[in-house]
Amino acid sequence: MSDPVLAVERLNISFHTRRGVLRAVRDLSFHVERGETLAIVGESGCGKSITALSLLGLVPEPGRVEGDAVRLEGRNLLALPEAKLRRLRGARIAMIFQEPMTALNPVLTVGEQIMEAILEHEKVSRAAARDRALALLERVRIPDAKRRFSDYPHRLSGGMRQRVVIAMALALSPAVLVADEPTTALDVTIQAQILELIDELKRENGTAVVLITHDLGVVAEHSDRVLVMYAGRKVEARATADLFARPLHPYTRGLIAARPQPGGGRARLAEIPGTVPSLFAMPAGCAFAPRCAVAEPACGVAVPPLMPAEDGAVACIRAGEIHVPEPAREALRA
Amino acid sequence: MARYLRRTIAQIAFVIIGIAIINFFLLRLAPGDAAQVMAGEAGSATPEYMAALRKQFGLDQPLYVQFFSYLKNVLTLNLGYSFRQGMPVSDLILQRLPATLLLMGTSIAFAVSIGGMLGLLAARQAGKLADTLISALALLFYATPVFWIGVMLVVVFSVLLDWLPVGGMASVEAGLTGLAYAADVGRHLILPATTLGLFYLAIYTRLMRASMLEVYGQDFVRTARAKGVRPRRIAVRHVLRNALLPIVTTLGVQLGSILGGAILVETVFAWPGLGRLAFEALFQRDLNLLLGILFCSSVVVVLVNLAVDLAYTALDPRIELS
Incomplete structure (x- = not known):
């Protein structure tokens, strides 16, 4: 390279x-x-x-x-x-x-x-x-x-x-x-x-x-590649195709799920609950934890480090454990 | 463009005549007339003498007759006769106009050029020492009364240092000609022009600084920076040109008030200009002269406004006259 x-x-x-x-x-x-x-x-x-x-x-x-x-x-x-x-x-x-x-x-x-x-x-x-x-x-x-x-x-x-x-x-x-x-x-x-x-x-x-x-x-x-930022930090960086196929960070998954789909009709779009925290009042630990559906107590303790993942990187301590929800796969195919 | 000019000139004529009519009636509202003042000065105010004066001046006619003869005169550009000064009004005005134009032209040119430069400098150094100094100085000159600056300049430069003449427009005794005369007038011009100019200078400095700072915040300045344009070039080519519109607007307003601004300074420095002529005419109830001066200044105001509109189109391609 x-x-x-x-x-x-x-x-x-x-x-x-x-x-x-x-x-x-x-x-x-x-x-x-x-x-x-x-x-x-x-x-x-x-x-x-x-x-x-x-x-x-x-x-x-x-x-x-x-x-x-x-x-x-x-x-x-x-x-x-x-x-x-x-x-x-x-x-x-x-x-x-x-x-x-x-x-x-x-x-x-x-x-x-x-x-x-x-x-x-x-x-x-x-x-x-x-x-x-x-x-x-x-x-x-x-x-x-x-x-x-x-x-x-x-x-x-x-x-x-x-x-x-x-x-x-x-x-x-x-x-x-x-x-x-x-x-x-x-x-x-x-x-x-x-x-x-x-x-x-x-x-x-x-x-x-x-x-x-x-x-x-x-x-x-x-x-070709994507860098996802949340509240001033990189939370996920992957090749574009990989990211849409298997988003690892819960925030990325939320973003992808929130896209309007062709043929989706008038159904309400998925949304990520809550709002971005103020940069003046950052929560301890993962900035996304307060809005995250899969957060656990450990998420509020320390900022999760970026870990290598699938030829990219992700900053989520639960990234390895969670399975990819079906809507995201459909999103990619669509 | 040609259509715009045709329409505008028609409007101008309409406005000037309107102003002339208002002036006429406004001045009749003041008590007293020229006959009273003259008779008072002569010390022999018999009713017969006053009646004779009024008859001579045409003041014994009914108001509407006076008005129509005035209107007829205005339409034929005849400004009438000053009985008080014993001269046609137009001659008097032409005699005094150059002095006022010289004084105002010099002080405004001084104020716009130096004030604009100081404002530009302050904006480029915003928040730094140079900006603080310039802004403080501008505020000081803005807040100081013009006549006080004038008197102080005379005290320092004429009385104490004896560098410059106290007043007047030329040395009476010298009988100079040509270049020597011009230099003499120049020496007389320095103090009154500075006095008047310092006040305007403060205005242009503040205006230019504020206007430049506003433009500096706009997106296209960021684009120019992203292109790698030199800071000095950004200031002049991108910011200054866009910051000039408010300056031109103010310049228009001030050129329009040529007369008012000059009265004070012309009085302090015994400058033989239109401002003092108007001042004297007012106190002597010399209404013909006063109306003539007001008529001339209304023409100046209207023409300056037209010039400002034309300057806008030259400065900003988004402005089109139609």
């Missing part, structure tokens, strides 16, 4: 607020290979978006990022000064965002904004940058790209704007593309197009993709 393009080792992100220290991400480790898509899933507030931002060194104040390393092509980003980090952002690691409607500067044309990404990192003439930007717009299949080039963002639909953001992110063929819920704000039909576009560009360039999402349907179709 070659060295992973991106390797995160024991990442910790905390916010020092007046109410106390909020630990948004704890001891998170993962890696992504060239040409691979790693999906990070979890509920709102589980720390997945802040993890995405930390990969580019964009965690806002008063957030603090600590940890052993975030290694991008061998370089530890946590140890780099801001000026050097800036030169990697957009060039070796790029990001696309959840809200295409607000992700573009309203007073610059989309062409200028793509050109800016190129001109900021490479010593090329404006004319050359213009040609490349135009080619990028065509490549993300924006119809009538020549005319769109000098349009302002407000004249484009949400899907078109997301294509522009993708073109911008791919302008310098980065090694890693971080996509933070890239389709959440879009229509279902547009969602599929955008995700297919990302897949296609990934195959062409060998880019590694970190796909942040809460949509298990997206995970199943567009990722």
